[in-house]
Amino acid sequence: MQTNFTAEQLTDPGNERANEILRACVHCGFCTATCPTYAVLGDELDSPRGRIYLIKDMLENDRPADEKTVKHLDRCLSCLACMTTCPSGVHYMHLIDHARVHVEKTYKRPLTDRLLRWVLAKILPYPSRFRMALRGAKLARPFRHLMPDPRLKAMLDMAPKHIPPVSRNDDAQVFPAQGGRRMRVALMTGCAQKALDTDINDATIRLLRRMGCEVVVAQGAGCCGALTHHMGKEAEAHGTAVKNIHAWMREISGEGLDAIVINTSGCGTTVKDYGHMFRNTELAGEAAQVAALAKDISEVLMQLDLPDGKQDLKVAYHAACSLQHGQQIKNHPKALLKRVGFEVVEPRDSHLCCGSAGTYNLLQPELSKKLKERKIKSLSAKTPDVVAAGNIGCMMQIGSGMDVPVVHTVELLDWATGGPKPPKLFSNRS
Incomplete structure (x- = not known):
């Protein structure tokens, strides 16, 4: 795809990366076949190719985002199925992320939208706040039919029937390996997961220890930044990411880490991209080091000797x-x-x-x-x-x-x- 950014526009790192990505696109349309929103809506502008055209026009002309562009970009799930199917290697994730930052900076959403996004950004990444919000949602659920906005109903419906008690396994500490130590790993305990389902981290710690891993929950580590990152709130996302980088670098510089284990794949995708997110900052080297150590729990377990078995399920x-x-x-x-x-x-x-x-x-x-x-x-x-x-x-x-x-x-x-x-x-x- 031909682009027409000016030399001045390309001094912005986000535009420079967007230019590289746009130039890789050859308009083939393979992405439309695997795009969920295009499958549901059938609108070209709700496909990756259509959104790419909207983003290109917005960024090249250095104009504020308009209602039409925002509507179609907001409908994007960031599922990245388009990246899997793209024969040209178009890195759609970096493009849509940069576009959302531009939207956040240049477009004034309706008041209800701004309030809703502010609430989500101030609650979901903080387990204690999120837990309180879930309790409130359970109490308010009988009155959901009175809610005029379907998004408010969705928030009430999100609360699970059972809100688990706080798990002390999520506190900063070290869990020794059972038997001989084979690996020393940091476990990212996350944010929303700590409020919604504490069984996951508990099971992860047990399993890793049984397989010979010393498991560290690092002091100061928390939300990966994904929730705010995908809303275009760059400063908030980077702020939480910086805390993680510092927390894990203390462990890396101390007794060392063989991996940073992540059992929430949405977080894993974001942490593995820290190197890109901080590429033009003084944290570039440390961010790249953290990103290289980040592993999904399944990647780590493939390196260990899980026993063969037979389960009737x-x-x-x-x-x-x-x-x-x-x-x-x-x-x-x-x-x-x-x-x-x-x-x-x-x-x-x-x-x-x-x-x-x-x-x-x-x-x-x-x-x-x-x-x-x-x-x-x-x-x-x-x-x-x-x-x-x-x-x-x-x-x-x-x-x-x-x-x-x-x-x-x-x-x-x-x-x-x-x-x-x-x-x-x-x-x-x-």
Whole structure:
């Protein structure tokens, strides 16, 4: 694609990167075949190719974002299926992220939109605040029919039936390896996950320790920044990312780390991009070092010797977009589940998003609902005993409409190798 940025415009690092990405696009349209919003809406401007044209026009002309452009960019899930299917290597993620920063800086949203986004940015990345908000949502849920805005209804519906107690495993500490130490790893305990489902981190710690890992929960580490990053709130996203970089660098410089383990794939995609996010700052070297050490839990477990086994359970594996497209990890979770003895099945169109996508299910509830219904139908068609996924957002989204339990992959792996049976298998608590 030909571009016409001026030399002055290209002095901005975001525009410089956007120019590289736009020039890689050859207009082929392969991306439209795998775009969930295009599949639902059938509008070219709700496809990656259409959004690329909108972004190009906005950035090249150095103009404030307009309502039309914002509408179609907001509808993008950032599922990154387009990056998997693109034959030209167009890095759509960096392009849409830069465009959203431009939107945030130049477009004044309606008051209700601004308030909603402010609330999400000030609550979701903070586990204590989020936990309080979930309790409030449960109390307000009987009055959801009085809510005029479907996004407010979606926020009330987000609260799970069971809000877990605070887990002390999420506090900064060191868990020694069982037996001889094979690895020393830092576990990213996240933010929303600490309020929504404490079983995941607990199972991760048990499993890693059993496999010979010393597990560190680093002092000062917290939200990865993804939730605010995808809303274009660059300063807030970078602020939380900086805290993580400093926290993990203290461990790296101290006793060292073999990996930074992440069990929420949306966070993993973001942390692995820290090198890019801070490429033009004084933190560039440390950010790149952290990004290189960041590993999804399935990547680390593939290096360890999980025992073979036999389990009498059919597991439908849901591939989170941030894992299969964002990190290009497609087979590890399935291979691990099969190794310990589960029967693993996959739904039709497993490359399509479930509609969760961070805050998407709260900001675009109608589209999100259609994608959720499609995903639940395809999963249910496999008649599984349980659904496994590697991302808390997907688990909450799918679990709200499934008749079978939805658990994190690591919970099943922990159980199959000597850990307790996942509580959700006793009763669907989500």
